[in-house]
Each structure stands twice: as C-alpha cells, then as structure tokens.
Amino acid sequence: MICMTLNFIIEGIRPLFTGGFRSWRHTRTNLALLGTTMFISIIFSVLAVGIVQWTALEGIGLVHWLAMPAWLGLLATVMLFDLIAQYGVHYIMHNVPLLWNLHMVHHSDTHVDVTTGTRHHPIDFICREIFAAIALVVTGAPVAYYIFYRTLTIFFTYMTHANVQLPERLERVMSYVFVTPNMHKFHHHFEAPWTDRNYGNMLSIWDRLFGTYMEGDITQVKYGLDVADDSRGNDLAYQMSLPFRTKERK
Secondary structure: OOHHHHHHHHHOOEEOOOOOHHHHHHHHHHHHHHHHHHHHHHHHHHHHHHHHHHHHOOOHHHHHOOOOOHHHHHHHHHHHHHHHHHHHHHHHHHHHHHHHHHHHHHOOOOOOOHHHEEEEEEEHHHHHHHHHHHHHHOOOOOOOHHHHHHHHHHHHHHHOOOOOOOOOOHHHHHHHEOOOOHHHHHHOEEOOHHHHHHHHHHHHHHHHHOOOOOOOOOOOEOOOOOOHHHHOOOHHHHHHHHHHHOOOOO
C-alpha cells in the first residue's frame, strides 16, 4: 500500500495522459482485483516460508551451492527472481494461448495507471506465484532476501504502470538497466507487435538480451486490447469471465 500510494502521488504531479483516469469505476474494479491478489499472496507467503525452511535444511539452491558474500548472494537472487518470476512467466503468459486468455484481463485496462499494476485475474496471479515458488527453490533464498525482492518488485510494478511522465533524459538513462514507465507503456498498446515486447518488471537487461526490447513514440500508445470489448474495461463481472469467452482471443 505504501508503494501504491507513493506512485499514486507521483503520477498526480506529472501525468503522462489525461482524461478518463482515476475515475471511481476504474479504480474500484482494479482495487477489487487487488483484493484477490492480496488474498492469494497470503496463501503463497505461507508456502514460501515452508520452501525457505526446506531449502535451508536440504542445502538446495544457488546461495547454498556457491560461496559468495551476502551482497553478491542478494544481487544474484534478485536478478534470478526477476528473470524467472517476472520476465520468464510474463513471456510464457503471452505465448501460451491458455495462459494468455487469463492475462488478457491485465491488458484490457484502457486507462493504465498505478492501480493497473496489480490488476490480474486470480488464476493469472496464481500462475505467477507458482513461478515465484520455483525461483525460491532455484535460488535457495533466505526469507530476508525474498522480502527484499518482493518489496522491490511491488514498487517497480506500480512505478512502471503509473500514468507518469519522467524527464526524457532520466527515462532514457534509467532504461539501460531498469524498466521505466514509458518502456512498459508500449507493452500495454492495444495490438501486436507492441503487446509482445518489453516483458520485464525491474531489469530491462532481459528484454535487451532476449531481443524483446522496443521503444518508440509514446504518444502513439493506445491502451486496451483489439480482441476485447474496450467499453467493458471497468466491468468486473466481464473481466472475471473474459478468459473463458471463446470470441475474445488473441
């Protein structure tokens, strides 16, 4: 909530787009989906504690296999989490039809802002948490590393979705390493190929490394989906049923 509030304030000071943002209906729909996300997070947090205890007991994971100083272990853990539980699962969500059907709910928002960050269909978010659990096993991260990563990724989730316009030079410099608001806005364009670019959450290096990075004229971005009813972007019942509608597919 702190991360959301901070970015909510920032986007109000220097908005990228105006008109139609921060309507109560839009905010209400996204906060309702945030509620399901938080509930699922609680369940997987309990699972995460169990995984941490198991990997520590069995000596499983990167931090147990390689001797390294704590700072390097933390850096490696954050990078692997970002690769597996953010870039990796996001790429799969877009390229496996069954999972894309779930992920459409996130992309059907026609007014992307801070609240869009955690706008996910419950089953979509469960898939994401499964990948986070896999990353926990791969890294063998202790609880402190995991909490640090989750705090960072939540901040970046809200920051990259925020309806904010950073100074052009700052945006460009940051984008060499980090995912920036403009970079992620292209990902929310209503049609391919832009929809299938810029999958990263924290680090832009994965998109650059795997050839999915793109940039362009931010004023050309149009939010929503060309395979969904944009007029029902704030209809919660429609959004919950969107993955199961046979006519609305990529």
